[in-house]
Structures are given as structure tokens and as C-alpha cells.
Amino acid sequence: MSSRELVVLMKDIVKVYPDGTVALRGVNLELKRGEIHGLLGENGAGKTTLMKILSGLIKPTRGEIYVKGKKVSLKNPAHALSLGIGMVHQHLSLVPVFTAYENIVLGLKNMKPGKTEIEKLMDSTGLKVPLDEVTENLSLGVRQRIEILKMLLRNVDVLILDEPTTNLSPIETRELFKSLRSLKEQGKTIVLITHKIREILEITDRVTVLRKGRVVGSVETNNTNSRELARMMVGREVILEIDKPPVRVGEVALEIEDLHVMSDVGGEAVKGVSFDVRYGEIFGIAGVEGNGQVELAEAIAGIRRVLKGRILLGGKDVTQLSTRERYSMGLSYIPEDRRIALAMDMSVAENSVLTRIIYDKTLVNKMGFLSFNEILRQAMKLVKEFDIVISTFSSPVRTLSGGNQQKLVVGRELSREPSVILAVQPTRGLDVGATEYIRRLLVKMRNKGKAVLLISSDLDEVMGLSDRMAVMYNGRFTGIVDPRKVTEEEVGLMMGGYSIEEIRHEVN
Numbered sequence: 278m279s280s281r282e283l284v285v286l287m288k289d290i291v292k293v294y295p296d297g298t299v300a301l302r303g304v305n306l307e308l309k310r311g312e313i314h315g316l317l318g319e320n321g322a323g324k325t326t327l328m329k330i331l332s333g334l335i336k337p338t339r340g341e342i343y344v345k346g347k348k349v350s351l352k353n354p355a356h357a358l359s360l361g362i363g364m365v366h367q368h369l370s371l372v373p374v375f376t377a378y379e380n381i382v383l384g385l386k387n388m389k390p391g392k393t394e395i396e397k398l399m400d401s402t403g404l405k406v407p408l409d410e411v412t413e414n415l416s417l418g419v420r421q422r423i424e425i426l427k428m429l430l431r432n433v434d435v436l437i438l439d440e441p442t443t444n445l446s447p448i449e450t451r452e453l454f455k456s457l458r459s460l461k462e463q464g465k466t467i468v469l470i471t472h473k474i475r476e477i478l479e480i481t482d483r484v485t486v487l488r489k490g491r492v493v494g495s496v497e498t499n500n501t502n503s504r505e506l507a508r509m510m511v512g513r514e515v516i517l518e519i520d521k522p523p524v525r526v527g528e529v530a531l532e533i534e535d536l537h538v539m540s541d542v543g544g545e546a547v548k549g550v551s552f553d554v555r556y557g558e559i560f561g562i563a564g565v566e567g568n569g570q571v572e573l574a575e576a577i578a579g580i581r582r583v584l585k586g587r588i589l590l591g592g593k594d595v596t597q598l599s600t601r602e603r604y605s606m607g608l609s610y611i612p613e614d615r616r617i618a619l620a621m622d623m624s625v626a627e628n629s630v631l632t633r634i635i636y637d638k639t640l641v642n643k644m645g646f647l648s649f650n651e652i653l654r655q656a657m658k659l660v661k662e663f664d665i666v667i668s669t670f671s672s673p674v675r676t677l678s679g680g681n682q683q684k685l686v687v688g689r690e691l692s693r694e695p696s697v698i699l700a701v702q703p704t705r706g707l708d709v710g711a712t713e714y715i716r717r718l719l720v721k722m723r724n725k726g727k728a729v730l731l732i733s734s735d736l737d738e739v740m741g742l743s744d745r746m747a748v749m750y751n752g753r754f755t756g757i758v759d760p761r762k763v764t765e766e767e768v769g770l771m772m773g774g775y776s777i778e779e780i781r782h783e784v785n
């Protein structure tokens with residue numbers, strides 16, 4: 278492995294953003310032919326920045342880049358592509374109304390490859406997509422394959438993937454990894470940015486860990502383990518388990534009765550679900566993404582229409598009430614997509630109080646205008662308490678790293694002292710340190726007597742945090758169980774559509 282040919286060498290890379298943020302402080306990186314290279318690091322460590330530089334999207338402030346031994350000065354992404362380097366970004370950028378084929382060949386000037394050629398490529402890589410289907414009808418997993426195929430047709434030798442598994446189901450992830458292995462066999466170099474140590478251990482050959490703009494180390498994956506990687510990442514021991522003291526559960530805080538909810542494409546996404554969440558408990562909902570969890574959450578938050586059934590908050594029927602009314606009754610909502618919860622072009626300060634403005638009178642001054650001093654005061658408190666990395670309070674939220682945006686949403690929603698917390702994928706895209714922090718916070722909320730409804734496709738998370746949990750499959754629950762009394766395997770089967778009764782019956 279170590280004798281492999283060097284394809285890319287990045288030397289002493291420094292990046293200072295125009296607003297003065299120092300994202301990289303002298304980073305060295307070596308990429309070899311035919312390796313899968315993991316890039317690991319906390320939120321804001323500089324992973325995306327480093328790869329944007331390598332793919333020609335932004336320029337380094339200082340430092341040198343060598344591609345196949347030749348020093349280069351990358352002018353733009355097209356230039357990087359011509360040298361064989363391509364990046365698939367976190368937020369995919371395809372034209373929704375084009376077919377898969379049209380998207381794949383988009384931008385190719387001369388000699389557009391025909392469908393048979395693309396089909397051959399799909400066969401040899403396992404990256405299968407329906408070429409004639411309109412892209413907006415395709416799942417995120419398929420769209421991602423389109424982006425990768427697009428790069429491969431441009432003959433990239435170095436393929437950079439920024440958190441490619443964040444929105445994939447476990448099955449899609451497995452398929453992606455299979456394809457990545459076959460690309461590696463063909464001699465491609467793959468850079469995989471992820472927070473998931475499990476994935477790093479599963480698929481990479483080497484891993485480079487970044488912390489606060491510096492390389493902590495580059496190691497052979499075979500010579501390391503999850504504890505060591507976690508420690509390198511955050512610079513201290515990480516406790517991967519959470520202490521959960523027993524609490525006495527209180528009254529019913531949230532009650533869902535035979536709820537039916539519309540999907541975006543017509544038909545029912547939620548097909549009759551009933552459960553309740555009590556004060557002082559975390560009720561978890563596990564399941565492969567896309568089984569109605571998001572629609573269920575949106576119905577509870579009041580942003581999606583209910584077809585049938587009732588939602589009760591603190592004993593009051595809120596099914597017909599607006600989101601605003603539900604918020605002022607003590608509901609907090611952390612949506613799965615932080616772009617719903619944030620106004621990207623607005624400042625950090627404004628976003629810190631976005632859902633508070635509705636009812637917090639201190640934010641409005643005697644003249645009836647927003648009080649900027651008070652907004653700033655609250656924003657400062659939030660940033661400090663939740664350790665959010667920002668450059669200035671007036672910077673637009675979109676300049677924050679993904680993880681810091683997420684911390685802002687979670688911090689904002691939890692610090693409102695809500696009575697019912699609806700958290701959907703609250704730790705998605707967060708590094709181990711921040712994940713640990715937010716999980717602790719949810720447990721703390723529960724210990725303080727709040728009702729927490731946790732919807733997550735991270736099985737470790739749901740099983741580790743919940744007092745009771747349901748598994749959702751195809752719009753229904755396959756069971757409500759005590760997470761301490763089921764095995765991961767049983768939950769896995771429930772996620773695949775088996776009811777707990779069926780599973781236990783089969784076994785006995």
C-alpha cells in the first residue's frame with residue numbers, strides 16, 4: 278500500500294476566508310492511487326474547505342498542490358476536472374426537471390456519450406440509475422449515483438465525496454460502498470469525508486484526521502480503532518455511552534390518535550399511527566428513512582395536513598391549530614433538514630431568536646420594533662453555551678459549517694424551555710463531540726421532566742436514548758418496545774417490516 282504511486286500532494290495549505298476565518302492552518306495531505314482515503318474531523322475542522330481547494334472551487338491563501346508530480350495552480354472546477362479531480366458536494370446540484378441521462382451529460386461539450394456507453398459504465402461500477410427518469414422523482418441515493426457517474430464520465434481519477442452517506446439508508450450506503458470498492462479496484466482514488474467512524478473503519482485504507490484546521494495524523498485504517506480515531510478527532514477521550522438515570526414519568530404530554538398524513542406525491546405517508554409521550558420520557562421512533570417519519574413529525578409540528586386522527590398537546594386537541602399556536606403551547610421542533618429551521622441569508626443573531634420572536638416580548642422594544650440589543654444578548658448566550666463556531670454575529674448563517682448550523686438550531690430550540698421536544702435526526706452531520714453533547718442535552722431535558730419525541734434513523738441513538746421506542750415501516754409502527762428488552766437484530770427485522778410478535782413467534 279505505502280509503495281503506491283502518489284497522485285495528489287497538498288503542501289502547507291492555509292485558507293483564510295474573506296471574513297478573516299482561518300479554516301486551514303498549514304495542512305499536508307497525500308493521496309495515493311487506488312486508495313480510499315477517509316477525511317475525519319469535528320464540525321468546522323476544515324474538511325470541506327480542504328476539498329473545495331483540491332477541486333478548484335476556492336483558492337488557498339497559501340500552499341502548494343502537486344497533481345501526479347506536477348505543481349499546479351487550480352483556476353476553477355473545470356481546470357481541476359481536466360486534471361482528473363472531481364468533487365460531489367453535500368448538497369447535490371442536479372437540474373430537477375432533467376432526466377438522469379440529461380444530467381449526466383450536461384456540460385459535456387464535445388462527444389456526448391450515448392446511453393449504451395453509460396450503461397456499460399453502470400455495469401462495471403454497480404452505479405445503476407434509470408436514465409430516462411426525471412431527476413426530481415429519484416431518491417437521494419440515486420441522485421448521488423448520477424453525480425458520481427457524471428464525474429466518472431469526465432475521467433476523474435480522484436473522486437471526492439463530501440459526507441455522501443448522510444442522507445442514505447443503510448442499504449443505499451452498502452450499495453455505495455460496493456461501488457466505491459470496485460472503483461478503487463480500477464485504480465481510482467477516493468476521498469471520503471464522513472463523521473461516521475464506523476464507515477471509516479469499514480471502507481477506508483487510510484484516514485487523515487483534521488482538528489481546527491490542522492492535521493492531527495494520517496494513519497493506516499488497519500492500525501487504528503474507533504476509540505483512537507474519536508480521541509484524535511476531539512483531542513480527548515470520548516464517552517460513547519450515555520448515563521441515563523431512572524426518572525418517574527409523568528402525565529401524557531403528547532398524544533397521537535390514529536393519525537393519517539398525506540405524502541408529497543399523493544397517497545398516505547402515515548397510515549394510522551397511535552402513541553403517547555409522557556413528561557420525563559424519551560420516546561424514540563426508529564426506522565429506515567422514508568417510511569413516513571418526516572411526514573409524521575411535520576404533522577405534529579403543524580406544517581403538514583392531517584387527513585384523519587388527532588394530535589393532543591397537554592390534553593388539548595391541537596390538530597387544527599397553527600405551528601405558531603403549537604409553539605406558544607410549549608412545543609419545540611428540530612426538523613431533519615436544518616434549512617427549514619434557518620433563514621440562510623439572515624445573520625447568526627437573527628437566526629438565534631427566529632422561533633422566539635413569535636412570543637417573547639422582550640425582543641420587541643417600546644416602539645414596537647425588534648430590539649437588537651436583546652437579540653444580540655440572546656445570540657451571544659446561545660453561541661457561548663452551545664460552543665457554536667461563528668465569525669461574527671452579523672455573518673449570514675450560511676457561512677457556518679454544517680455542524681455549527683445544526684448546533685444553532687438545536688441550541689435555540691432547547692433553550693426555549695419547551696415542554697414537548699420533537700427532535701428529528703438531531704445529530705445528523707454532527708461530529709462525535711457535538712453528537713455526544715446533544716444526546717446528553719436530550720437526556721437532561723428528559724430528566725427535567727420534559728417530553729421528548731426522538732425520530733432518528735441512527736439505531737444506536739434511538740436504542741441508547743429512548744425509554745420506549747417504536748419502529749416505523751411503511752407508514753405504520755411494527756411495534757412499540759422497551760429498547761432494553763430487544764436486540765439490535767430484532768429491531769433490524771422490525772425496520773424491515775416484521776412485527777415484534779412475528780419475530781418472537783418465529784424464534785420460539
Ligand SMILES: Nc1ncnc2c1ncn2[C@@H]1O[C@H](COP(=O)(O)OP(=O)(O)OP(=O)(O)O)[C@@H](O)[C@H]1O
Nearest residue numbers: 294298300320321322323324325326677678679680
Ligand atoms: N464561505 C465561508 N466564509 C467564512 N467562513 C467559512 C466559509 N466556509 C467555511 N467557513 C469556516 O471555515 C471553517 C471550516 O469549515 P468547513 O466547512 O471546511 O468545516 P468542515 O470540517 O467541513 O465541517 P462540517 O463537518 O461541519 O461540515 C469553519 O469555521 C467555517 O465556519
Ligand SMILES: [Mg+2]
Nearest residue numbers: 324325678679
Ligand atoms: Mg463539511
